[in-house]
Amino acid sequence: MSHGSAPEVLDLERELSVLLRRARASSGEMARAVHPDLEPSAYGIMLRLDEAGALRATELAGYFGVGKGTMSRQLSALEALGLLVRTPDPADGRAFLVDLTTEGRERFARVRQARRERYLRKLADWERSDIAELARLLHRLNTPEDAESQS
Template sequence: MTASPDDPDSGAPAAAFSRVDDPDLDQAITRVEQELGRLFARIRISWRDAAMTVHPDLQPLGYQVLTSIATGKATSAGAIIERLQTDKSAVSRQVRQLEQLGLVESIRDPDDRRARVLVATELAQEKVALARSRYEARLGERLSRWSADDLDLFADLLADLGG
């Protein structure tokens, strides 16, 4: 089976694809790929910093698990695994640590008394709010230098890229 640009899951590096016959466009695409890599690295650093804000022993994945629970977007281990696209053992370790740190509790599901759901404690809600406000302040500071039109265009381009 040969890799093609139409098959992003083929495992072939993006740079291996001959995208266009225009070297300027090819160079611009390469630059976007590099900048996305830098952005993802900065996002990982932000998760690490946010985790440290919540608790010095918390790992970035633990922070992601906690925010999934705190926002109500994932309140069971299965939902967290699906949302974060990670394995069961990693989620189990993180949930156990969050419980030990007093940040998460497992309670009976009010809709199905046989099941259990994970809820963030009041302490967790406060710590997550602090971490989010710090992140939003840093991001807001950078983005406030852009015009509203540039921000709208950027948001549209990101949506199209993720689409």
């Protein structure tokens, strides 16, 4: 089904552009709140590790749709700041798992709580069902096309 330049698609493009620009700025603020030398992309990595636990770098790269080299560089920066640790993968001695250090988890938790409070204020007048629907639709939009074809 082709939508071409339907007004709805143009509206979506505009709103996503604003959302993504604001999200980049917000991620930069959140990352600097965790550590002044942290890159904006690190906040998303920390969020994923906080929720999923220890993962291989290749799993993180796949999740975010970035190359192994990019992910390796970002993980090295987190490790150098003492926010991430690498441990041998018990399932494969040649591979490593990455996870947040205790300090990384504590710093991230403080900043994440502040971000959640900001969301709560922003969404205070929204119906819970609308928030749930927005989350569902964003998840659908964030699902890679190849994963959609498998469901």
